[in-house]
Amino acid sequence: MRTAIVSDIHGNLTAFDAVLADLSRMSPDLILHGGDLAGPGSRPAEIVDRIRDLGWRGVIGNTDEMLHKPETLVKFAASAPQFKSMFDAIEEMAERTREVLGPDRVAWLGALVRVENQGSLALVHATPASTWRAPQAEAADAELERVYTPLGKPVVVYGHLHWPFVRQIGALTVANSGTVGSSYDGDPRASYLLLDDYRPQIRRVEYDIEAEIRALIASGLPHAEWVARSLRSSRPEMR
DSSP, X not given: OEEEEXXXXXXXHHHHHHHHHHHHHHOOSEEEEOSOOSSXXXXXXXXXXXXXXXXXXXXXXXXXXXXXXXXXXXXXXXXOGGGHHHHHHHHHHHHHHHHHHHHHHHHHHHTOBSOEEETTEEEOSSOSSOSSOOOOTTOOHHHHHHHHGGGOOSEEEXXXXXXXXXXXXXXXXXXXXXXXXXXXXXXXXXXXXXXXXXXXXXXXXXXXXXXXXXXXXXXXOTTHHHHHHHHXXXXXXXX
């Protein structure tokens, strides 16, 4: 059984198309998505429509949740007032993305589940309890065990960090699928996770970042230049 986990697309259709081409070559039996599908990016509606047409099952991410329930962003932003200008910009981008998506797509995002179980695999966006907070790639084994053992599966996959990794902690395998749409680990390529009989490996896929940046600028998304800086640097750019 070969399973692919595709997460954190963030409206980046150029990267998504490249990943779809690689998936065609890898021929997984099952493809799941890890949330954060639509924003902020150049073509959020196209991404949602493609995934709905493909029939992929998956989980809700924090950006999906904030599009459906704007108050979740307000609540999270209140916990970090030092980043108010950044969250204000995120709110502006979310408003624009919400308009582009329309109510039907936003409702579909809001109806996504928090945990997807498939055999020995559990998939969440960040943690079982939150779409907004997750252990970092360098987290101690004890933290990963505490957070993910309650899911009751020997293999747990999450996204959110935009930083892929695979960790083996005793009988528990914890993997992060990384991101299709906006890498933060210094490697500009898109990433996704491929599991052969629940043994995970990270796939990296090249795509035309400058073409995506042109689409992003043309989209009219507020603060598109900020998103473009992160795409070019493959790092989280703070405002």
